[in-house]
Structures are given as C-alpha cells and as structure tokens.
Amino acid sequence: MGHPTKAKIARTWRGRTLPGVADEYEAYNYDAGIKPLIEKALGVQTFREDRANDTEFMTISYWESIEAMTRFAGDDPRRIHHLERDKDYRGRELMNRVEMV
Template identity: 65%
Template sequence: MAEETSTKRPAIARIWRGRTKPELADEYETYNYEAGVKPLMEKALGVQTFREDRDGESEFITISYWESVEAMSVFAGSDPTRIHHLDRDPEFLIELPKEVQIVRLLVSHGNVGTA
C-alpha cells in the first residue's frame, strides 16, 4: 500500500483540534494515537500530530493529508467536516469539537514532516 500512496500528491489537509486538562494530556496523547491516529494513518496520505501545553489546558492538533475531498470522504463519510469522536473523547476533552477545518494545500517547501 505504501507504494500506491507514494505516487499520490496531497492536495487537501483536514485539521482537527481538541483540548484537555493538563493532568489528562499525557494519557490522552497515548489514547488519541492508538485509537485515532493509527487508523487514520492507514487511510490518509500522511498524518501529523501536535501538542501545545498552556496554562490550564493542552491543545492537540491532528492534520491529515488527502489527494482530494472525495478521497477524504471515503474515510470521513459524505460530510468530511463531520467529527468522528473517539469513544473516550468525552472523558478527556474539555469540550467536544463540532467540526474540522479543511484547507487546500497550495505548496510545500523543504523537508516538512520528515523525521
């Protein structure tokens, strides 16, 4: 499957944001990766996750990359902005996000995302 996706170019980014209390952030990071990011990695062209710890909250951001809105809809359903909450999200998140942001990827420079 890696060979198949290597020829496809990302044109769409789907951005999800969620916030936890700082004392739950480490546990949520692990849970989110296992229950949310791993399955997403099997469908998207690429996935990046971010965490920002601030006073009183930790914000998580997941960005997935897709060749088209149609390809994203195969994973996300007919409305790709609709949130698919993980089973334990209500336990961890300060509030449940109502939608995701979808943006067109215009250009990418350098070796962004290669670790």
C-alpha cells in the first residue's frame, strides 16, 4: 500500500473586501479560484474573518514541491494571479504576492 504524498510547502494568500459584497465575493472566489486549486494542490483550507469595516479571506494551499506549484501558478509561484473579476469587488485589497513556508 502506497503512502500519501506529504506537503512540504504551504502557500498562503490573503485578500479583503467590503462587508456588503463579502458573501458574493466568497461564492465567486470559491467557484473561480478555490475549485481549480482543489484539483491541483494536496490540500486547501479557506478562512473568513468578518470585521466592522472589512472582511478578510485567507487561503492556504499545500504542495509537494515548488515544481508542483509552478505547474499550477506559472513561473513564479510567489506572484499573485488575480481572478478575472477581482477588481469588481471595490474596497478589496489586491495583494501583490503570496507567502510560502
């Protein structure tokens, strides 16, 4: 019986939106961003924090190697690839990078 592949890298993305569009953004982000990620990463976790003035979203994806991340995210896995409609969610902070550990 084979052993499951263990994650060696965690890639963390954070973004914010205004509370009034947070539910809509969460659904859009799941369909356009999280579903494709689930198909490629070893695992994915999503978090949401509702605050008085904004809502923050965080996604952590787990990868076996930099090469696996590169196949999904392109030549620089630290670079953010914004979704097509990200700018439609005014007030959302568009991040320029991700964190990897």
